[in-house]
Amino acid sequence: MSAGGFSARRLTGLVYKESLQVLRDPSAMLVTFALPTVMMLVFAFALSLDQSHVPIGVVLESDGAMAQDLAAAFSGSRFFDVTPARDRRELAAQVVAGELKGFVVIPQDFDARLKEGSRGPLVQIITDGSQPNTASFVAAYARGVVTTWLNGREGAHAAPVSLDARFWFNPEINSRHFLIPGAIAIIMTLIGTLLTALVVAREWERGTMEAVMSTPATMLEILLGKLLPYFGLGLIATFGCTLLATHAFGVPLRGSYFALFLLASAFLVPALGQGLLISTRARNQLVASQLAAQTGFLPAFMLSGFLFEIGNMPGWLQTLTYLIPARYFVASLQTVFLTGDVWAQFLPNILAMLAVGAGFFGLVARNTRKSLDV
Amino acid sequence: MTAAIEIRGVVKQFGDVEALKGVSADIEAGRLTGLVGPDGAGKTTLIRLIAALMTPTDGTICLGGRDVVTFATTIHSNLGYMPQRFGLYEELTVLENLRLYARLRGAKHDSLDATFAQLLHFTRLEPFINRRAGQLSGGMKQKLGLACALMAKPDVLLLDEPSVGVDPISRQDLWRMVQALTHDGMAVVWSTAYLDEAERCDTVLMLNDGRVEFDGPPRELTQRVVGRSHCLVGIPNERRRVLAEALDLGIVRDGVIQGDAIRVVLSQGADVAPVRAIAARHGGRLEAVAPRFEDAFIDLLGGGPGGRSAIAEKMAAVDLGTDIAVSCHQLTKRFGDFVATENVTFSVGKGEIFGLLGPNGAGKSTTFKMLCGLLKPTAGEARVVGLDLRRAESQAKLKLGYMSQKFALYGLLSVKQNLDFYSGVYGLTGALRRERIDEMIDTFELERFLKESPETLPLGFKQRLALACALMHRPLVLFLDEPTSGVDPITRREFWTHINGLVRKGVTAMVTTHFMEEAEYCDRVALMYQAKVIALGSPDALKARVARADRPDPTMEDAFIELVNAADGVERDAA
Numbered sequence: 001m002s003a004g005g006f007s008a009r010r011l012t013g014l015v016y017k018e019s020l021q022v023l024r025d026p027s028a029m030l031v032t033f034a035l036p037t038v039m040m041l042v043f044a045f046a047l048s049l050d051q052s053h054v055p056i057g058v059v060l061e062s063d064g065a066m067a068q069d070l071a072a073a074f075s076g077s078r079f080f081d082v083t084p085a086r087d088r089r090e091l092a093a094q095v096v097a098g099e100l101k102g103f104v105v106i107p108q109d110f111d112a113r114l115k116e117g118s119r120g121p122l123v124q125i126i127t128d129g130s131q132p133n134t135a136s137f138v139a140a141y142a143r144g145v146v147t148t149w150l151n152g153r154e155g156a157h158a159a160p161v162s163l164d165a166r167f168w169f170n171p172e173i174n175s176r177h178f179l180i181p182g183a184i185a186i187i188m189t190l191i192g193t194l195l196t197a198l199v200v201a202r203e204w205e206r207g208t209m210e211a212v213m214s215t216p217a218t219m220l221e222i223l224l225g226k227l228l229p230y231f232g233l234g235l236i237a238t239f240g241c242t243l244l245a246t247h248a249f250g251v252p253l254r255g256s257y258f259a260l261f262l263l264a265s266a267f268l269v270p271a272l273g274q275g276l277l278i279s280t281r282a283r284n285q286l287v288a289s290q291l292a293a294q295t296g297f298l299p300a301f302m303l304s305g306f307l308f309e310i311g312n313m314p315g316w317l318q319t320l321t322y323l324i325p326a327r328y329f330v331a332s333l334q335t336v337f338l339t340g341d342v343w344a345q346f347l348p349n350i351l352a353m354l355a356v357g358a359g360f361f362g363l364v365a366r367n368t369r370k371s372l373d374v
Numbered sequence: 375m376t377a378a379i380e381i382r383g384v385v386k387q388f389g390d391v392e393a394l395k396g397v398s399a400d401i402e403a404g405r406l407t408g409l410v411g412p413d414g415a416g417k418t419t420l421i422r423l424i425a426a427l428m429t430p431t432d433g434t435i436c437l438g439g440r441d442v443v444t445f446a447t448t449i450h451s452n453l454g455y456m457p458q459r460f461g462l463y464e465e466l467t468v469l470e471n472l473r474l475y476a477r478l479r480g481a482k483h484d485s486l487d488a489t490f491a492q493l494l495h496f497t498r499l500e501p502f503i504n505r506r507a508g509q510l511s512g513g514m515k516q517k518l519g520l521a522c523a524l525m526a527k528p529d530v531l532l533l534d535e536p537s538v539g540v541d542p543i544s545r546q547d548l549w550r551m552v553q554a555l556t557h558d559g560m561a562v563v564w565s566t567a568y569l570d571e572a573e574r575c576d577t578v579l580m581l582n583d584g585r586v587e588f589d590g591p592p593r594e595l596t597q598r599v600v601g602r603s604h605c606l607v608g609i610p611n612e613r614r615r616v617l618a619e620a621l622d623l624g625i626v627r628d629g630v631i632q633g634d635a636i637r638v639v640l641s642q643g644a645d646v647a648p649v650r651a652i653a654a655r656h657g658g659r660l661e662a663v664a665p666r667f668e669d670a671f672i673d674l675l676g677g678g679p680g681g682r683s684a685i686a687e688k689m690a691a692v693d694l695g696t697d698i699a700v701s702c703h704q705l706t707k708r709f710g711d712f713v714a715t716e717n718v719t720f721s722v723g724k725g726e727i728f729g730l731l732g733p734n735g736a737g738k739s740t741t742f743k744m745l746c747g748l749l750k751p752t753a754g755e756a757r758v759v760g761l762d763l764r765r766a767e768s769q770a771k772l773k774l775g776y777m778s779q780k781f782a783l784y785g786l787l788s789v790k791q792n793l794d795f796y797s798g799v800y801g802l803t804g805a806l807r808r809e810r811i812d813e814m815i816d817t818f819e820l821e822r823f824l825k826e827s828p829e830t831l832p833l834g835f836k837q838r839l840a841l842a843c844a845l846m847h848r849p850l851v852l853f854l855d856e857p858t859s860g861v862d863p864i865t866r867r868e869f870w871t872h873i874n875g876l877v878r879k880g881v882t883a884m885v886t887t888h889f890m891e892e893a894e895y896c897d898r899v900a901l902m903y904q905a906k907v908i909a910l911g912s913p914d915a916l917k918a919r920v921a922r923a924d925r926p927d928p929t930m931e932d933a934f935i936e937l938v939n940a941a942d943g944v945e946r947d948a949a
Contacts, residue, residue, distance in 0.1 A: 007480070009477050009480075010477055010478050010480070012477070013473070013474050013476075013477030013478060014474075014477075014478070016474075017463060017466065017470070017474045020465065020466055020470060021463065021465045021466070024465040024466075024506075025465055206459060206461075206464070207457045207458060207459035207460070207461050208461050208462070208463055210422075210427065210455075210457045210461060211455065211456070211457050211460075211461020211462075211519075211522070211523075212461070212478060213427055214425050214426075214427060214450060214453065214455035214457075215450055215475065215478040215479050216447060216450045216451045216478065216479065216480055217450075217478045218447075370427075370446065371427060371428060371429060372422055372427045372428050373428050373429060
C-alpha cells in the first residue's frame with residue numbers, strides 16, 4: 001500500500017468524484033454556464049458606456065443665416081436630440097428637471113463674430129454638472145459639432161493646426177468591445193474563487209471532508225482533486241464566453257486562441273489559489289461566499305481596470321491594484337481580443353499572475369494540515 | 375498481547391475549554407466498545423483523536439503500537455471511520471461512493487468487485503446501487519457510510535453516533551453487521567447516546583465532562599445498582615403526579631414513566647418503605663425489578679433532575695373548553711404521485727400526551743405539519759381545540775405551541791433577543807409581553823445567559839430556551855417534533871419533567887419520535903408506517919400485542935419491529 005506517497009489512483013478518484021458533482025449539482029452548472037451568459041448579455045446591452053440621442057437644447061438668439069445653419073447642424077447630429085428655443089430661460093427649467101442634459105447658446109451676434117474671425121468664443125455650452133460623465137460627453141460632442149460645421153463651411157480657411165483624433169483598435173469606440181473581454185475576467189474570478197471556496201466549504205458542512213481526511217489520501221491529493229476539475233471548468237467557460245463574444249456580440253478576436261488559453265490558464269492559478277485560501281478558513285458556505293465576493297469578485301470588478309480606469313485612481317489605490325490578478329488579466333484580454341498577440345505585454349502579465357498565485361498557494365500550504373484542529 | 379488502541383493520559387484543549395481532561399483506556403480487538411456519555415462529554419473529540427484527525431494537547435494514543443500523531447498516514451490506511459453525518463457525497467450514487475472510497479482507501483484492484491459484492495450483500499444495498507446517496511433513507515445512508523468505512527478491511531472501526539436519527543429496524547441491521555465484524559477480530563468503537571445500545575456492547579467506556587467515569591463490561595456497572603430498581607405498578611391514573619411525588623421524597627435518584635408503570639431507582643441504602651407507601655396510596659404496589667444500564671448510568675452521573683417543573687408550577691391550569699384537543703379524520707396528503715399520509719384518523723383528549731411513532735419517511739412529520747396548519751391536506755379534516763384548520767387556521771395557530779426538531783433558535787441573536795422575537799411573533803405586546811418574558815427568564819433560570827448566543831448554551835439550557843419560546847403565549851396544545859433526538863438521558867429527563875408538569879395543568883402534548891423509550895412516556899401512541907397508522911393504543915397495549923410465550927415482556931422496540939414486520943407481511947400477502 002502506498003501509504004504516505006502520492007497516489008495517482010486516489011487523485012483520479014477524487015477528480016472523477018468532483019467532476020460528477022459539478023455535472024449533477026445545478027448550482028455549479030448555474031455559476032459556470034447560465035451566469036456567464038447572463039453577465040455577457042448585461043455587459044453587452046445594458047452596460048454600454050456609449051451614448052447617443054442625448055437630449056439637449058439649442059437656444060438660437062440670432063436670426064442670421066450662419067446661426068440658423070449651425071442650429072441645423074446640431075439637429076442633424078445623431079448624438080443629440082435637440083429641443084429648439086429662442087430664450088435660454090425657456091430651457092433652464094428643463095435642465096433642472098433633468099429632461100435636458102444641457103444646452104448650447106448661439107448668441108445674437110454670432111454671424112458678426114464669425115465674420116470678424118474673432119478669437120473669442122462663438123457659442124456657449126451649458127451642461128448638467130451633476131452627471132459628470134454625461135456633462136463631459138455633451139461638452140465634447142457639442143464642440144465637435146461646432147468644429148465640424150466650421151470646417152465644412154464653404155470657403156473656410158483650414159485652421160492653422162488641426163487636431164484629428166483617431167481611435168486605434170476600436171475605431172467606433174464601441175464600449176462593448178472592451179467590456180466583454182473584461183467580463184470574461186469577472187466570470188473566471190467567479191468560477192475560480194467563488195465556486196472553489198464554496199465547494200470546499202460544502203465538504204466541511206456535510207462532513208465529507210472529515211471522512212476523506214480519515215483515509216490515506218494526502219492533503220496534496222485532496223487539494224489537487226479540487227483544483228484540476230475547476231481549472232478545466234474555468235477553461236471551458238472561457239472558451240464558451242469567447243465564442244459568445246465573437247459570434248453573438250461581434251467582438252473581434254485579433255490574437256490567437258493559444259495566447260488566450262495561456263492567459264486564462266495563468267489567471268486561474270491565482271483565482272483558484274484565492275478560493276482555496278478562503279476555504280482553509282471559512283468552513284461554511286455563507287462565510288465562504290461572502291469572503292469570495294469581498295476579496296475576489298469586487299476587487300476584480302472595481303480595481304482591475306475593467307470599469308474604472310486605473311490611471312484615474314489615487315496613487316495608493318493604483319499601487320494596490322498590482323496585487324489584483326484580474327488587473328493583469330483584463331489588460332491582456334483586451335489586447336488579445338482587440339489588438340492581437342502582443343507577447344511583450346502578455347509575458348510580464350503572465351509572470352505577475354503566476355507570482356500572485358504562488359503567493360496564494362504559499363499561504364494555502366502554510367495553513368493546510370491534514371487535521372481538524374483549527 | 376497489546377490492546378488495539380492504547381489511550382494514555384490524553385488531554386485536548388480548544389482555547390480555554392478542556393474537552394478531555396486526562397483520558398486513559400485500552401480498547402481491545404475483537405470486541406465492541408461502546409463510548410457513552412452525556413452530550414459534550416468529549417466522545418466525538420476522543421474519536422477524532424483516535425482517527426488522527428486532531429492532535430492531543432497532551433498524552434498519547436497508539437493504534438497497533440504506533441503513535442497516531444507520528445504515523446498518521448499508516449493509521450489512516452488501517453482505520454475505518456464513519457463521522458456523524460456518514461461522510462457521503464449526496465450527488466453520487468451508492469456505487470460511485472463505494473468506488474471513490476475504495477480508491478481513497480487503497481483497496482486492491484483485483485479484489486475490488488468481490489469486495490463490492492460482499493459489502494453490498496452484507497449491507498443489503500444491492501437493489502439501490504444506482505440510487506444517489508442524497509435520496510437514500512437515514513438507515514440506508516448509515517449502511518452505505520459503514521460500507522465506505524469498511525472498504526479496505528480496516529483493523530479498527532470508529533463509528534460516531536451511527537444510530538442518531540435512524541429507526542429501530544435499521545439500528546438492528548447495523549448492530550448485526552457490527553457484531554459480525556467484531557467476530558472477525560476487528561476493534562470497533564461505537565459512540566452513542568442511547569443507553570440500551572451501550573448495554574449490549576461487550577465493554578463500555580463512559581465519559582463525563584472530559585473524564586472516564588467507568589471502563590468495563592456494562593453489567594459490571596449495572597451490578598452497582600442491584601436491588602435499587604423498582605417499579606410502581608397497577609396505578610390506574612395520575613401516574614405523572616405519582617412520579618413527581620416519588621421524586622420529591624429525596625431518596626429517589628431517578629424516575630421515569632414506563633408505559634403503565636413508574637420506574638424508580640433509589641439512593642444507595644435507602645429505605646424502600648416511603649415509596650411503597652406512595653404506591654399503596656394510589657392503589658398500586660411496588661415491585662423490585664432487574665437493574666438496567668441506564669439506572670446505573672444516571673446514578674453514576676448524580677441522579678436525574680428531580681420532579682418539579684418551575685414553569686408548570688407557575689402556570690395556571692388551562693381549560694380547553696372541549697374534551698378533544700386535536701383530531702383528524704381521513705387525513706391524506708399527496709405530493710404528486712407520492713402519498714405521504716393516507717387516511718390518518720385519530721383523536722387526542724385534553725391533557726393527554728400523544729406520540730406519533732414510526733421509521734423515517736413514515737409520514738409522522740407530514741401529519742404533524744398538517745395538524746399545525748403548516749401544510750394543507752389533500753383530503754380529510756384536521757381540528758385543533760375544535761377549530762377546523764381549513765377555516766380558522768390563524769385562530770388555531772394562536773392556541774398551539776410548536777417546538778421543532780433543531781430547536782429553531784436564532785444563533786445570531788442573543789437569548790434575550792430570541793425571547794423578544796418569539797413573544798412578538800405570537801402577538802404579545804406591552805406589559806403582558808414584558809411580564810411573560812421575565813417569567814420565562816425566571817422559571818428557566820436563563821438570567822445569566824441573556825446576552826449569549828443560544829449556540830454557546832449547554833444543551834439542556836438550549837432546550838429550556840426553545841421550550842420557553844414555544845410556551846410564551848400559553849398554548850393549549852404543544853407540538854414537539856423529535857424533541858430529544860440525540861440528547862443525553864439527563865437532559866431528556868429534564869425535558870420530560872417540564873412536559874409532565876404542563877400536562878398536569880391541562881396542556882395537551884403531541885410528540886413525534888422514533889426513540890422507543892420516549893414512546894413509553896406517552897399515554898397513547900399511533901404507530902405510523904408507509905403513510906398509514908398501523909397500530910394505535912397505549913404503549914402497554916401495543917407491547918401486549920406482540921407478547922409470546924418465549925418473550926412474555928417485550929420492549930417497545932420489540933413491539934415496533936414486530937408490528938412493522940407484520941404490516942410488511944400483510945402487504946406481501948395482499949400482493
